[in-house]
Amino acid sequence: MRDVLMEIRGLSKTFHVSGGWTRRGAREVRAVRDVTLSIRAGETLGLVGESGCGKSTLGRLCLALEKPTSGEVRFEGRNIFTLTKPKRKAFRRAVQLVFQDPYASLNPRRTAGQTVMEPLLLHATDPRLVPENTRSIMRTVGLSEEQAQRYPHEFSGGQRQRIGIARAIALKPKLIVADEPVSALDVSIQAQILNLMKQLQRDFGLTYLFITHDFSVVRYMSDRIAVMYLGRIVELASNKAIFANPLHPYTRLLHRAIPVPDPRAKRPGQPAEIDDHPPSEEGCLFYPRCPERLDRCREWHPTLFEPEADHRVACIRKKGSL
Numbered sequence: 001m002r003d004v005l006m007e008i009r010g011l012s013k014t015f016h017v018s019g020g021w022t023r024r025g026a027r028e029v030r031a032v033r034d035v036t037l038s039i040r041a042g043e044t045l046g047l048v049g050e051s052g053c054g055k056s057t058l059g060r061l062c063l064a065l066e067k068p069t070s071g072e073v074r075f076e077g078r079n080i081f082t083l084t085k086p087k088r089k090a091f092r093r094a095v096q097l098v099f100q101d102p103y104a105s106l107n108p109r110r111t112a113g114q115t116v117m118e119p120l121l122l123h124a125t126d127p128r129l130v131p132e133n134t135r136s137i138m139r140t141v142g143l144s145e146e147q148a149q150r151y152p153h154e155f156s157g158g159q160r161q162r163i164g165i166a167r168a169i170a171l172k173p174k175l176i177v178a179d180e181p182v183s184a185l186d187v188s189i190q191a192q193i194l195n196l197m198k199q200l201q202r203d204f205g206l207t208y209l210f211i212t213h214d215f216s217v218v219r220y221m222s223d224r225i226a227v228m229y230l231g232r233i234v235e236l237a238s239n240k241a242i243f244a245n246p247l248h249p250y251t252r253l254l255h256r257a258i259p260v261p262d263p264r265a266k267r268p269g270q271p272a273e274i275d276d277h278p279p280s281e282e283g284c285l286f287y288p289r290c291p292e293r294l295d296r297c298r299e300w301h302p303t304l305f306e307p308e309a310d311h312r313v314a315c316i317r318k319k320g321s322l
Ligand SMILES: Nc1ncnc2c1ncn2[C@@H]1O[C@H](COP(=O)(O)OP(=O)(O)O)[C@@H](O)[C@H]1O
Pocket: 015, 016, 017, 029, 030, 031, 049, 050, 051, 052, 053, 054, 055, 056, 057, 058
């Protein structure tokens, strides 16, 4: 088995949302709940789930952009929330982020070349090498020297994402957290960007935490897949096992929601939108929507266990077969 690059243990994040000028609307949002998983060196770990289930919050915690309410994240064995200053700087180099919307994350007054050059200049040991390094990174992501002189608004969405990726790989990171990197792009462009990311992974030995709400995208990209529901990981297994042998009823529901190429074909069991009032904290959070629920699911506190080798699930029905 590959080495563990990042280890997430018992990680939770609760946001306290004020109710405005009345206290009545104040509430807690438990965005990430007791997540434990590891990211193995060189793999793509896909994180998939409906909008609002906590994927981005988990991604931001892995980048130490957010402080956890409890639990920890270890990168190469060190807790990322208690790093000393020099170690934190090294961590910031080693773990990079690719955003969904590159337009929002690019400075409109910087050319593509300047954007990519910026992190290189910040960390350069020899500034004279920076221009050549920048050109080489631009070529790597498929942008020409002439394009390096252009500003973000002069690019298409796909090209802008190439700039976002170039900026992320500039410092030769080990781990990239890609948060919905193709969700804002036309379907015809998505495959190009996904293939570029695969190529870069091969060439530079990158590890990806690949976040998406799109089950077909996660299938295309991932070695292993973690399925998230209301802040919890409900299933974690190899890509193959998630599709050939999904153990959690929610994973099966997502399966059925994959768009069918023939638009006239009926899609059974489209998942409903997540409601704003999650069920009580007791028992399985998926209970209200679960087609296979049992009475005892209401009391059972879901935890991931491993009914099959390297295949984890949080469903009491599978517990029975142990
Ligand atoms: N900074 C924040 N303050 C308050 N609530 C937040 C904040 N960030 C995220 N949330 C809430 O946490 C939940 C998970 O959000 P998010 O991690 O963005 O989910 P996803 O990326 O899966 O769509 C949502 O209910 C969202 O409204």
